Amino acid sequence: MAKQDKELKAKVEKLKTKVKKLKSQLEHLAAEAVEEVTEVMGEVAAKVKKTAPVSPLAPASFPALPVIEGVEFAAIGAGVRYAGRTDVMLARVAPGATIAGVFTTSSTRAACVLDCQAKLAGKPDESAGAAIIVNSGNANAFTGAGGQEAVDAVTGAVAAALGMPASRVFSSSTGVIGEPLPYERITAKVGDLAAALDPAGMEAAARAIMTTDTFPKGAAAEVAGDGGTIRIAGIAKGSGMIAPNMATMLVYIFTDAKISARNLQKMLSRQVDDTFNAITVDSDTSTSDALILAATGKSPAAEITDLRSKVAKDFEAALRSVMMDLAHQVVKDGEGATKFVEVRVTGAETAADAHKVAMAVANSPLVKTAIAGEDANWGRVVAAVGKSGAKADRDRLTIRFGDMVLAANGWRVPDYDEDAASAYMKGQELVIGVDLGLGKAAKSVWTCDLTHRYIDINADYRS
Numbered sequence: 001m002a003k004q005d006k007e008l009k010a011k012v013e014k015l016k017t018k019v020k021k022l023k024s025q026l027e028h029l030a031a032e033a034v035e036e037v038t039e040v041m042g043e044v045a046a047k048v049k050k051t052a053p054v055s056p057l058a059p060a061s062f063p064a065l066p067v068i069e070g071v072e073f074a075a076i077g078a079g080v081r082y083a084g085r086t087d088v089m090l091a092r093v094a095p096g097a098t099i100a101g102v103f104t105t106s107s108t109r110a111a112c113v114l115d116c117q118a119k120l121a122g123k124p125d126e127s128a129g130a131a132i133i134v135n136s137g138n139a140n141a142f143t144g145a146g147g148q149e150a151v152d153a154v155t156g157a158v159a160a161a162l163g164m165p166a167s168r169v170f171s172s173s174t175g176v177i178g179e180p181l182p183y184e185r186i187t188a189k190v191g192d193l194a195a196a197l198d199p200a201g202m203e204a205a206a207r208a209i210m211t212t213d214t215f216p217k218g219a220a221a222e223v224a225g226d227g228g229t230i231r232i233a234g235i236a237k238g239s240g241m242i243a244p245n246m247a248t249m250l251v252y253i254f255t256d257a258k259i260s261a262r263n264l265q266k267m268l269s270r271q272v273d274d275t276f277n278a279i280t281v282d283s284d285t286s287t288s289d290a291l292i293l294a295a296t297g298k299s300p301a302a303e304i305t306d307l308r309s310k311v312a313k314d315f316e317a318a319l320r321s322v323m324m325d326l327a328h329q330v331v332k333d334g335e336g337a338t339k340f341v342e343v344r345v346t347g348a349e350t351a352a353d354a355h356k357v358a359m360a361v362a363n364s365p366l367v368k369t370a371i372a373g374e375d376a377n378w379g380r381v382v383a384a385v386g387k388s389g390a391k392a393d394r395d396r397l398t399i400r401f402g403d404m405v406l407a408a409n410g411w412r413v414p415d416y417d418e419d420a421a422s423a424y425m426k427g428q429e430l431v432i433g434v435d436l437g438l439g440k441a442a443k444s445v446w447t448c449d450l451t452h453r454y455i456d457i458n459a460d461y462r463s
Helices: 002-051 111-121 145-162 183-187 190-195 202-208 261-272 310-332 351-363 365-372 379-387 418-424 452-459
Strands: 071-076 088-093 098-103 130-138 169-176 217-225 228-237 250-255 290-295 340-348 398-401 404-408 429-435 441-448
Touching (some): 071 190, 071 202, 088 190, 088 202, 111 145, 111 169, 111 290, 130 202, 130 290, 169 290, 202 228, 217 310, 250 310, 261 290, 261 310, 310 340, 310 441, 340 351, 351 379, 351 429, 351 441, 365 379, 379 429, 404 418
Parallel strands (some): 130 169, 250 290, 340 429
Antiparallel strands (some): 088 130, 098 290, 217 228, 228 250, 340 441, 398 404, 398 429
16 A cells, blocks of 8 residues: 555656646746747738838938037847837936926926925935936826836836936836836846946937837027037927927927026026927827926036026027927928918917917817818817807907918808818818907917728727
8 A cells, every 4th residue: 555655646746746847838838839929920010010100290300410529328128018129218418417307297296206206306416417218108107006017117227327326317218008017128238228328319219218209309509608509409209198388299409508407497498488388299298208408508608697698598598499390390290280280369368268278279170180181171160169168259250271261250261262172172282360359468389180090090099
């Protein structure tokens, strides 16, 4: 009996060993399968990306951006969501740089936004320099305590690699909301990013932050300072979920100007309302919007200290031009966009009313689909004005498409020409004018049409 028990026990142990071996083989095969599926998904996504139509409103090419002394860039593929895609960018800013920023006002802000805001609100050690790391493919938003854990891991890895405090490392994430960020894929690449930093790498950085964008976005300007030229260059991403209150949009602007963080922030905050807060694609405000502006102080021009001086005004105007250019490019790459539209409101009693009317028209699905169909349906503009909540008088209202007055004094104008209005709607860049006839306040905002491709992109976004 003892002998049988011993033999049975040996057989059981042998079976256990076999099961263990099979389990190990199955785990290995499963891991290989996941890796293969991920790779195939990446290849498919890359092919789709290559074959996806570029916006007809896209510029002919990426602009030639000047090198901003004191800033270096690197971009790499980390497989954050898909394999085979460049999806992480790193920018290192030289010691002595000042930083300013504006962010989404969403009450469901992503962990990276909250982290950036907290760091900018503190007392920065400007002598340590700064860094910005950005990933696409995952927004790290609505991810609970794990969101901050991911931010800390990524910014900590960058800080260690670049020899600076984590309080001077700013991060952004863009992509799918509600999925944990696989931050270990990013931290594993930080060393490679640090080794690849290059002053001429801004275009690669612009491409790394794209999600549903169809083209990378860049803009630049130069201004004569006291004693030398001041350069400004920026990049942006944005295509959908674009609406005011820092309309998913990420913007990074760099200048070699010498200017304090306080003055830099004043200029940035003054210019954001008429640029990035004056655009809309779909009326949806993102959880992740961020605009970070860094000044390296490496220009030979004297420091800008007096904001009333000519140099300060020229610099702020140049900064505004870069911001406006990037903002317009975001709208021109609106998901499925084929028309770029300015809604120009005049004659409002207050600036707030002008803004309400402009956004009501720009966000109206009926107006936007009429534009897509090249239908001169000015009645939809009238309806949008009426629903805006702004003070308006039907009998003082004037509606224009371009230079053509279509309706005035509460009625269609006597010489209204439907054919001329329809011909105008066939253009790629349109102006819809609304004069309320009540005062002197005015506001312009920019939007795009709403086509079926917007539905296609967003219906399949997670898959």
